[in-house]
Amino acid sequence: MLIKDLIKNNIFHHRLALLANILLRAITLGARFLLIFFLARYLVPADLGMYGLLIATIGYALYFLGLDFYTFTTRELLKKPTDKWGGLLKSHGGLALTLYAIFLPILLSVFWSGSLPWSLVYWFFVLVVLEHINQELMRLLIAISEPLMANAVLFFRQGLWAVIVAGVMYFCPALRSLEFVLLAWCIGGALALLLAVYRLHQLRIEGWSNKIDWHWIGQGLKVALxxxxxxxxxxxxxxxxxxxxxxxxxxxxxxxxxxxxxxxxxxxxxxxxxxxxxxxxxxxxxxxxxxxxxxxxxxxxxxxxxxxxxxxxxxxxxxxxxxxxxxxxxxxxxxxxxxxxxxxxxxxxxxxxxxxxxxxxxxxxxxxxxxxxxxxxxxxxxxxxxxxxxxxxxxxxxxxxxxxxxxxxxxxxxxxxxxxxxxxxxxxxxxx
Incomplete structure (x- = not known):
């Protein structure tokens, strides 16, 4: 009976986790869907257009900061024992810092060319870094079989702040501005980052003392590029x-x-x-x-x-x-x-x-x-x-x-x- 009870409990917890995953993803999708209509109602069309430009530019910039290297890292993590994970992640981080040093200055050209106004420059760089780190950490959580936490991070990153923005704009006309939307986005991204880092810290990943493996990075770039x-x-x-x-x-x-x-x-x-x-x-x-x-x-x-x-x-x-x-x-x-x-x-x-x-x-x-x-x-x-x-x-x-x-x-x-x-x-x- 004890074994049967354990099996039933495992099945119950598995289904509960699956339901939580679905609910978190559904709420996040719904929030993203509804946000665009609240912004269309409470922002002037020109601000909505600028918001769209900013999202598109940040989304494109993420590929240069990441080079889709996660496609190689996640496969490598699953091949290695957990005491090697820290070294692989450290090497991935070394690549990311190198790409930041190369591409973040280049991204200033978006403002020098007049494609985006200089008034958004600080928002742009804070958001592009937050979005990139959160995206990489979320992919890592998925790869190491932490889908519930990954969806929770996604919820903070894209869902919760969108719901709050819609509610605040409805009740407080003074905050119906693009700057308030970007501030809420930054706060949501920061909370998502804290949540992801906290969970990864709990996992006690080992191997961080290993040196950055540039040869391994080169192999990965051949796969990802x-x-x-x-x-x-x-x-x-x-x-x-x-x-x-x-x-x-x-x-x-x-x-x-x-x-x-x-x-x-x-x-x-x-x-x-x-x-x-x-x-x-x-x-x-x-x-x-x-x-x-x-x-x-x-x-x-x-x-x-x-x-x-x-x-x-x-x-x-x-x-x-x-x-x-x-x-x-x-x-x-x-x-x-x-x-x-x-x-x-x-x-x-x-x-x-x-x-x-x-x-x-x-x-x-x-x-x-x-x-x-x-x-x-x-x-x-x-x-x-x-x-x-x-x-x-x-x-x-x-x-x-x-x-x-x-x-x-x-x-x-x-x-x-x-x-x-x-x-x-x-x-x-x-x-x-």
């Missing part, structure tokens, strides 16, 4: 689009664009948390084991859930956007509503394109992913440039939609051509 190129190309598209909208229409139109992108990106957030995160690890395991039936079943599930959720989201978004814009009580957003269908279309194409993306990634076929992102960025630049003269209001979202269509087609073609026939669920020959 190729995929980083693809990521930088794709993220460049998500950054350049905002600056291009501002150049063509000004900060107020950018505010509307940021609002519509924020609304549409809820689809990607839900897919990432509820579909991709659960299915793609199974695809990797199935392909590594050469289990074709399991791989095909997982890929079918990924495709069906992505398409169905996308259709449902489009239906609800189409009905909700009108009443939401009326509630915001900003005529500019209603005037720019014609942008929304293009933004939504681009988001749906991107979401569906993640199906062949994960199908290739699970097989270790990184080259077509890298090439599609680089060429996709070039397609976006060319198409937007050609449309900017005749259709300046729609050039950017149409350019994004066409670029994502191109990327999807490239990945789908690569999947069909490179995937072994027995791993293609929709190829009749694979059933023979």
């Amino acid at each position: 190729p995929l980083l190129v693809a990521t930088l190309a794709l993220r460049a598209l998500f950054t350049i689009d905002r600056y291009w909208v501002e150049a063509l229409g000004g900060l107020e139109v950018l505010g509307a664009y940021v609002l519509f992108v924020g609304f549409s990106n809820a689809l990607l957030a839900f897919l990432d948390a509820g579909v991709f995160a659960f299915i793609y690890p199974g695809l990797i395991r199935s392909f590594q084991k050469q289990d074709a039936p399991a791989y095909k079943q997982g890929l079918k599930k990924l495709a069906v859930q992505t398409v169905v959720l996308s259709i449902v989201f489009v239906v609800f978004a189409s009905f909700l956007i009108g009443p939401l814009l009326i509630w915001l009580d900003k005529p500019l957003y209603v005037e720019q509503q014609a942008l929304f269908p293009w933004v939504l279309l681009a988001t749906v194409i991107y979401a569906i394109g993640m199906v062949p993306h994960y199908a290739l990634y699970a097989q270790g076929l990184d080259t077509p992913i890298i090439k599609s992102h680089i060429v996709g960025l070039l397609v976006f630049v060319v198409v937007t440039w050609l449309l900017a003269t005749e259709w300046p209001d729609f050039a950017v979202p149409i350019g994004v939609a066409i670029a994502f269509t191109f990327i999807f087609a490239w990945k789908m073609t690569a999947y069909v051509q490179l995937t072994p026939i027995e791993f293609q669920p929709y190829n009749p020959k694979s059933e023979v």
